[in-house]
Each structure stands twice: as structure tokens, then as C-alpha cells.
Amino acid sequence: MVLKHSRLALLGLVLAVGVALATTVMAATVDSWSYSDYSHGSYVPKEGTGQLTDFDDGNNSFWLYVDFRFDSYNVNAIEDYNNGGDNPGTSCDNVNAYLTIDCANVPDGAETLDAGVIATHFGDCKVDFEDDNGDGYCEEAELVVFESIYVDAPYDMDVLWIDYRTGQPDDSGQIQVQFAMSNKPWWSGDYNNCVQSDVIQSTLRYGDYYGQP
């Protein structure tokens, strides 16, 4: 009887560890956000998901998928920013500001991911790859939207990261996804968003080793 209980306990323990490990693995590659209000920005979708895919050996790369929908409150706020004048908040008044999504690689050590491709369903939008520190790798993929946004339509920003890591101890890092409103001259790296969310919407860790997102 005691032995039977021990086996049951062991089985339970194994199951619990398995579930915990699976959850940990999921948390390493998926990071969703869910807000109860608009305190992180009237233009920020209240819910969304960031995800890093498995590494693609053949193409030496992996994808970041960011998926979200805007509600009517978001769309009204974004249109208000687009029109200029007295914009929501105090940071962007009297300028025409546009929805901006920044996906930035923040490595723990040397920078060895290069933003290679951006794909999106947004309408008229300007897409840029930025290498601000001039090391030859683009650490930022940016999208600025000039066209109307539809309420409750699925929107996305996919970024393909070309992986040049070789498995050094500091090759880990994270991809950060953040919403903002931008009135920056798109040719100027010095001036950027006139207001950005006070939090990162999605943070996706990747590990040290080559081939591991």
C-alpha cells in the first residue's frame, strides 16, 4: 500500500515537472500581452502575441511573429494622432504622428542577428532596417503606418532574423517589440518616436547556442 502511494506520488511528480518544463519552453519563445485598460498607450492593442519560431537550419534564420488587433478606441486615438492638433497626451501635440512598431534585437554580448525581411498586412507603410551602431548588423526592424487601420482586423509584423551566432557564452539576448507614435523625419536616426509605450509589449529571449532562438 505504501509502495503504491509512492509510485503514485512519483508519477505525479514526473507529470508536474513535465508540465513545468513544457511551460518554460513555451515561455522562452512566446510572450503575449494583455492589458485591462489603455494606460500603456491609447494606440497600443490591449492584447497581442510575440513569438519566435524554431530555427531554420537550411536558411540559417528564424522568424519573429507579432500578431494583434486594434479596437475602436485604438483606431480613434491613432486617427487623432494622424490628424495632428491636440493629440492624446502631451508629447505629440501639433504634429501629425503615425503608428510605429519597433522590433529590436538586444543582445547580451556581441550583436550577431541581422534583420533581413519584414512582412506585414498593414496598408501604406514605410519599412526600415536600422543599424544604429554601424556594426554591419541591423538590430532594428521598424514599421510606420500611413494608411487607415481597420477595427478588429488581424494585423501582423513578421521579421526574419538572419542568425550569425556561433555559440559563444554571451550570444544570448532578446527581441523586444514596442508600439509608439512617431513623427520623426524618416531620414533622421536622431529623432524618433514622439511618444512610445511605457512598457515593452513583448520580450522574447533567445539562448547562447547557434541554431537556438
Next chain:
Amino acid sequence: MTNRQKLTAAFGFFVLLVVVVGYASATQPQAQASTPSCDSCGETALIKAYMSIERSSKGIAEYKERIQEMNSELIAQQVDNVAATVTFDQPLTYEGVQELLQTYGVRLEQLQARAVSGDRRMTIAFNAPVTEEMVAMIRQHISERYEATFVGFTDSYVVANYEAIGELQKDTRVFLVDASGDSYFTGENDDQHAHALTWLLEYVREGAK
């Protein structure tokens, strides 16, 4: 030294002082003017120019004419290493883009493509270098993830010399070569690229919303 000589020397010193101070104050405003002010944080001529294009054939034609006049200035001044945005007249294949750019010795920095999934359009941007294998992989990706069909390449960011700017804008495969983001015109330290006219062209030609 006589009093007269002293007076002359003092007057000469005074004149010299006036000249030096005058020169210094005359040059000071120029130094300040070249420093970017926070006006750059706001709307700029370039973003205004794009957003104020009338969404009609006439509006696009007027913008095109204005940009081509700017190109004429670049060519007259023989400006090299010009950052330009090339909007293609019709979507091109990968081979078509390569042939066009190689013909005029243009360096590619970024390439945009159009795809369609259902009734929605997708924009796909490739950071150079863009290989045929990469394009094939992306076509497969958008097909599997979005059931999207790749239409073709619509516009590009390039760096070109003034001769190439002139030749490109005469090529029938090109709708517009827009160098308004180059530092020659913006006065900024870094060259950037103007927004392409692809979306506006689709709107006017196809009635695409």
C-alpha cells in the same frame, strides 16, 4: 611717440577691435544655423510632401514633376552617392530588378515587394543583399502562413551616381526616382530614403483602397 601718433595708434586699435568683434558676431549666427534645432523633431518638408500628395493622377503627376526638377539639379551639380527611392512602373521579377540595377551600376540597399492574400495586400521588405534563394524562401513562407500570392517587386532604396539617376528616370520600367531624402536636399548628416509611391499608384491605377 607724439600725441598725434598715439591717437592714430589708438584709433587703429579701435578699428581693428571693431572689425574682429564684427566678424565674430557675423559668423556666429551661421554656426548656430547649421546646428539642427528641435524643429527637426516635428513635421518635416519630406513627410509633409508625401502626405500632401493629392490621391489622384494629377496629384501624383505634380509630385513627380517636382521630384524630377530636383533630379535635374543633382545632375547639373554632378552629385555622387545619391540616396534614392526607385518606384517601379509595374511590379518586376527578381531577375528584372537585378537587370535594371546592374544596367546602371546602382547599389541596392532595400527592396520592397507586393503580395496578395485574399482581399488584403501584403508589403514585404528585403534588406540587401537579396538573394534568389531568400526570395524563394519568403514566397514559400507567405504562401504557407497567409495563403498569399507573391505579385512582384514594386520599389527599392538605392545609392546611385548622378549619371545613373538621369538614366534610371528615362527607363520605362521606372515610374520615379525620388532623391528628396538625400542629405543634399534635407541638410541632415545622414542620407535617408523617401517613401515610395507604390501604394498611391495602386490606389490611382487600380482603385485599390
